[in-house]
Structures are given as C-alpha cells and as structure tokens.
Amino acid sequence: MTITTRFAPSPTGYLHIGGARTALYSWLHAKASGGRFVLRIEDTDRERSTDEAVQAILDAMEWLDLEHDGEIYYQTKRFDRYAEVIDWLLAEGKAYRCYSTAEEVEAMREAARAKGEKPKYDGTWRPMPGKTLPEPPEGVDPVIRFATPLDGETVIHDMVKGDITISNTELDDLVIARADGTPTYNFCVVVDDMDMAISHIIRGDDHVNNTPRQINILKALIGDFAELPVYAHVPMILGADGKRLSKRHGAVGVMRYREEGYLPGALLNYLVRLGWAHGDQEIFTREQMLEHFDIEHVQGGASTFDPDKLLWVNQEHLKMAAPEDLVGELRWHLARLGIEDVDDTRLAEIAAIQKGRCKTVLEMAEQTLFVFQPVTEYEPKAVKKHVKAATPDLLAQVRDGLAKLDEWTGEAASAVVKQVSADNEVGMGKVAQPIRIAVTGGPVSPSIDDTLVLLGRDETLARLDAAVAAFASEPG
Known part of the structure; x- marks a missing residue:
C-alpha cells in the first residue's frame, strides 16, 4: 500500500503554528516511506474563506518547502461530485430527507436533556420498517441526513492515542447537505479522503469527535470490510501559561516568522520537536527528520510553545x-x-x-x-566616548597603511591596525573603535577586519577620509 497523507486547511486565515506542525507530520510520514502528500483546500465555508487566506497558506507551504504531490484540490470545485455521492446514499437508503426546522431540532435536544439523555435529533424523518413518515410540509426545503447505525460501536485506531471506542447510540444522524443543497464539512471530508485514497489521516485532536461520524459515512460508501484510513490525532500546542496557543503566545501566521528572520528549516526543526523526540537530539536537518520521524512516537500530551527555544534553534541553524x-x-x-x-x-x-x-x-x-548605506552621521554617544584629540591622526595613519596594501584581506587589514596601535603605543581599542565608528557610523559591527573586507578598499578609504575631516573639526 502506498502511504498517502493529506493536509487540508480551511482558508479562513493564515497558516498558524499548529497547522504547520500538522502539515509537517503529514509530509514526513508520507515522504519517509516514498508515499504521497496531498494538499487540499477546504473552502466550503464561503462566508469566512478568502482568496487572500488561500494565498497565505500556499505561500507558507512553499516557504517551508513542504511540497505536495499532484494538483491542489479545492472543495468548492467538487460540488458535483458531492451531489453525486449524496444521490447514491439516498438511493441506497443510507441517507434521507429531513424537514424538521432548526427550532424543532433544538426542541428535540432540549427534551432529551430534560430526560437526562444525550441531546440529539430524534429521527422523526428517518425511514424505518413499519414506520409511517409525516407528510412533507409545503414550502420547506429539506436537509439531507446520514442514517447513522443505530447500534454497535465505532473504533478509531489511532497511532497517537491508541484505540478509541464510541457507541453509535451516542451519535446523531448527521446533516450532510443543507437545505440549500450545499454539502457539510464532515461529509465532504469523507468523500475527499475516499477519492484521494488517503491512507493515513494526521490532524489535530480537536477532530476526534468528528472521526466516528466520518468513519460511519466512509463505511457506508466503501463497505464494512474495506480498509479504513489509519488516524493520528495530534495533541494541541499550549502557551507557557498552559492555555491554548493564541496570538499573545506566538500563534501568528507562519510568514510572520519569515518576516522576523527565522529560517524555514529552523522553524520545521522546532515544530517537529513539539511532541516528538529522537533521543536527546535537538537540532535536525530535513534529511534527519525524514530518517528518524515516526508518528507513533508522538506523545499523547499537549506541548508548550517556547519562543526562546525557537530563537535558539534558529541561531543553531544559522551557524551550521x-x-x-x-x-x-x-x-x-x-x-x-x-x-x-x-x-x-x-x-x-x-x-x-x-x-x-x-x-x-x-x-x-x-x-x-x-x-x-553611506555614513551620513556618527552616533553622538560613541563619538563622545571613543573619539579623542589624537583620533584623526590615528585614522589617517590607518588610512595610509590600508591604501598601500597589495591584497585586500582581513589579515592584511588587521595587521595595519595593529601596527598603528603599536607605533603610537596605544591600545587596540583606541584605534579599532574609532575605525568602526568612522566606517559604520556606530560602535557595533563585525570584527574590524571583517568589517573592512565587507566594505571593500575604495569605500573604506573614502569613509576614513570623511571621518578624519569630521573628527578633526569636532574632535571627541
């Protein structure tokens, strides 16, 4: 069997950290086995879905280099397919038309609560042997409900949480198409997963309650003995305060992390470790993640997002x-x-x-x-601290020594600075810091030799000339 996973975000906002981790886990599980990774945009919520959000998701996936296989699927382009499957379910008696209003359904649920029972639709319009259905009311467009099995159990074989068993008596007859004919989320997902031959469904554990409903619909479509997908419900990510991750914790769009200077590989490295480990190893390349990642070793408990740890991981990736x-x-x-x-x-x-x-x-x-950028001014505090009466002459000597160099290298430039320091019997700081201020405008830059190499010969000499003139007229 070819392992096929999918990442199926709803384009109602940016791709956040939790979604990116789910995408990564799905991508790793598929690619480590030579399988397929499908990208599906679940955009049936037309009131909240936007083209901008779709593009934000695609941009983030491209930046993270989580490449999908084949076309990108959009649910809004599959409505004909959903209608076809609904018609089949109706014809097979596995779905039915329900004319109960929203108010009537709520009254049914309230009545069940009053009896201490689980609140759900009571099956008024569900066809049953020997049952006479009410006459359909005029002017009412029905919803389509799935006929959930009335007995038995649904078992979720979960690679993270273990087996989860739910009694079918706990489940409603789910609405699979609204009165206007539009299909609902839980139904579309099942048809998509079936059509796309998804073998492993990796997603957040906020979907656990949806899974038994989706399994029952899938069984109705493919039969009880066909192979079902394997599920892995990944625990949520929490902030340091133990609460669900929000914007104040760092749950911003993935592309914000690019704007803040994080490397995509570093972000993926940090995310893979939010719930999974390989010994004590902290830093992973993409190749190492593919080699070692195992979805069955993802922990069952929630993980905590630590911005400081992410910054450290990024710095390590920059170094290597x-x-x-x-x-x-x-x-x-x-x-x-x-x-x-x-x-x-x-x-x-x-x-x-x-x-x-x-x-x-x-x-x-x-x-x-x-x-x-040219130096147009010098930081006043730095000038006051480091520029003295002797500084212009020291800088002029450095300038002359640098101008005579045959090769413009860090070693050669450093030797000139050291020589001027020795000739004038002053500490290196008395020469190096004024040079740094002269060529950058401030007291902070890479080492002097690296700074001068980056600037190049002509620019360095020109900036030293300008500084000698400026500091001579207003010495520190």
Missing part, C-alpha cells in the same frame, strides 16, 4: 548553514529594507561573516546595512 544556502533569505530581507540588486557572491560573503554572530536573518540584514 552553508553561506550560499542563506543567500535567498538574506536577499529577501535586504529587499524589504530597501537594498536590492546585490549579487549572490556578495550575499554569500556577507552571510559567511555574519551568520555566526546573529540570531536571525533579519538581524543579519540589519547589521549589514552599513555596507550599502
């Missing part, structure tokens, strides 16, 4: 990344900061120098702006 692999994200962030048309070689050079000292790609981009 090849510079050329950071070029795409660095380019994206620099463009958002107004810096464009930088070639790949230059970006890789920047990434090589900055990746070990930054926690995010956004930080890397921001701390690289000095390379592309």
